[in-house]
Amino acid sequence: MSPLRNVLHWLDERLEWDDLIALLRKKTVPLHRLSYWYFLGGITLFLFVIQVLTGILLLLYYRPGANEAFESVQYIMTQVQFGWLIRSVHSWSANLMIFTAFAHMFSVLFLKAYRKPRELTWISGVILLFLVMGFGFSGYLLPWNTLAFFATKVGTEITGQVPFIGKPTMIFLRGGEDVTGATLTRFFGFHVAVLPGIATVLILFHVLLVQRLGISVPPRLELEWSANPSAKREMKFFPNFALRELMAWYIALGVLGALAAIFPWNLGVKADPFAPAPAGIKPEWYFLFMFQTLKLIPAKVWFIDGEILGVLAFGLVGLLWVLLPFFESDHPSHLKRITGLSIFALAYIIGMSIYGHLAK
Amino acid sequence: MVILQNKTRRLAIARCLVAFGLIVFAPYVSYGQTPNSCLDCHSALPEPLGVTQEKFSQDIHAQRGLTCVDCHGGDPTSDDPDKAMSRKAGWKGKIERKQIPELCGTCHSDPAYIRQFNPSLRTDQLAQYHTSVHGKRWAAGDTKVAVCTDCHSVHDLRAPSDPRSTVNPVNVANTCSRCHADANYMKGYSIPTDQFAKYSTSVHHDALAVRGDLSAPTCSTCHGNHGAAPPGVDKVQNVCSTCHVFQAQMYEKSSHKAAFQSASLPGCVVCHGNHGIVHPTDAKLGTGPDAVCMQCHKPGDVCDQARAALLTDLGRLDEAINNADRVLAVAESSGMEVSEARLAQSQARDSLTKARVSVHSFRKDLMDQDIQSGLSIAAKDLQAGQKAMVERNYRRVGLGMSLIAIGIVVAGLRLYLKRIES
């Protein structure tokens, strides 16, 4: 036997993975007009791995702490060999990952892959989406520049508006009443320990479920294929789909590298808590639609403060979003309703983001 | 009847209490307010006799416990106008303009008296006033010239440190301009009335009134306040040199000092103006409309050549700095980190500023030192910027190679897939 085969046999005797491998060989991916959307989940996972790797590299030089954070990032950008590349890849990949996470969620929504038996996959996925946005929010503060400082101030301020639990939550997030070095330390802890820990568990759960339950097919196609089994078209996951995914990942890597080299992430100006906020502070693009909505709500709606109403509304929508599969049934009109809701949600998010970007 | 009796009794007791209270507490209610019947009537009268309690409470004299009678005399305790404003009670009536300086001086030139209120307040204002142009004309009988109340206001006189005071540094120019910019009022005097207009365009006005830099000069800084008079043609540079030390030192040692003095020309003012002093540019050394040298010198003479040399040097340094700035800006916008070079640029700009200061020596050799140091710094910064651009290109080449490698992988994967699926 060839040396490789010897090693594999040795491992199999100790890990007993032959049946697992047999299972993986059988895994298939449905082929239809909309199959390309299936790549999004894998790309999001790939970008997450990129984040972990570049994040670990950045950890070797980054110093959390109000008086050192900015300078350590400056050091990475200017003194460390290829530090500019690692940091810019990390920043760009973060934004790309949030984008693909949203796209993945919407594609699952439109392809209706959240239906039974995949409700738990959906729930874990939506929570992962929230975690990913939390990653973005906490990571954004870490370079401790003016924009990040004030964006964090505004963002945590809005959290504080929620009745009863808002203020304690805000103090918990900020590590005090105001945004200070304590906030930075706390956000650093969230960003490199708490969130990665929770996210890893949820990702494993999510991916495991996908493996066990297989890849879903849109309802109409499902009906078609159950009526006419010979029309069903599939592709083996290993090696065919996997290699295609590898291609997508390499292309994503190329895009990341180009973005990092041509548009390196800028440093900004070190945060000065005593300086007044610059005019027109806006959060990062993935929060823009919420931010813009809050700006448009009138100051008072009946007797409720407008901003509080907005925050509560988004909270409610978030909760309902997690529980979306339970509003679904096979009743055709229900299906149409959720499709309509999905289209509205997508249009709203895109529209509000553009509006928020253009508004002063 | 019983009820009525009780009510009456209660009313009576109440009245007693009120009367008692008034008698006991009246002194406390009016504590700190010396009796002042003047305002009782005059607060209701129209201008020019009207002075409201509100207006007078702003006055620093009122806040120190002085009242109307301390300047106007009279009896403040009486409500009867005839008694209050009787000559027997010392009433002086409206104080004539001619009498104002001496009236104010009765207290403000008395150190022992003023010491009771503010020991560090000066008491030489009247003496200074007598030396001023205003004071001299006043002594000659001119009633149009400024007296104390014209500048300091009256009845709502505030301390100069109060931003609302008419003599707060930020407001001084406006106060002076009330007369000095009024062409009608100044008819009959031989001085121009464009000073305020010119000053409003000046860099000093911008610093003081717009930026709030209280170290910037206003009218009284150069002319004096109580002893206000123009500095005198040969003393102008002393005034300017209070702040612009370096330029004055250079000028003092230069050829122009002697030349201007012998021609009775007012030093700094010859090139920079007096009231409308704008930020000087290198064009002053040129041959265009802003040029000052050619007002005296002839084209082609040795001074003209020196001027041209100075201008060329300054231009060279300015261009070198701008050049480096441009390259650094491009490098920075491409994502290169050039903050060290940017910091060094500020030192190059400092050299340019120093070179412009040494123009006042009118000697190329003195200016050369600053020019050379500035040029070397700018050259180094330009180099740093160019290095950054090289690094940037190196990054792009690296990116290109990685993209090619990725392209090869993607192409290879495609081919491989095609093969295993055929």
Place this chain on the structure above:
Amino acid sequence: MPTHTQDIANAGDPLSSPLPRRRFAEVLLGSGFLATAVAFIYPVLRYLVPPKASDLGSDAVVAARVGDLRPNSGKIFRFGNRPGLLIRTASGEYRAMSATCTHLSCTVQYRDDLREVWCACHNGKYNLDGRNLSGPPPRPLEAFDVQVKGEEIFVRRRREA
């Protein structure tokens, strides 16, 4: 599906395929993987090696070496993104402060004749603690802490809460 006898004969040996495309794809893939692996691993390896310029943060900077300054003299050094002024007093002790004048941001200098910090732009003067004494400057210069360690003179920003 093999159609040539040659293929059937060589079916078990994938490397001796007569079809050049097979070889080409594998070579392409192999070299591509290698190239990309190098392109990714090379920067990471360089990154892992700490740079020579040590990172003290903007808090501390080596302003000069012992012996650089005579007593009663001053030197401008870089402190973060701004200039700093290191003074060695006549009695030999070191003082450090920001060198950006608080009036109009010119760079100040140490005057050994006045034994004060002086700004050439408008004659502003500060004492050796950085406090503004006369002239236009409205605020003192920010004072820094100086520590001599061995041959090097460290200047660090005063710690705030």
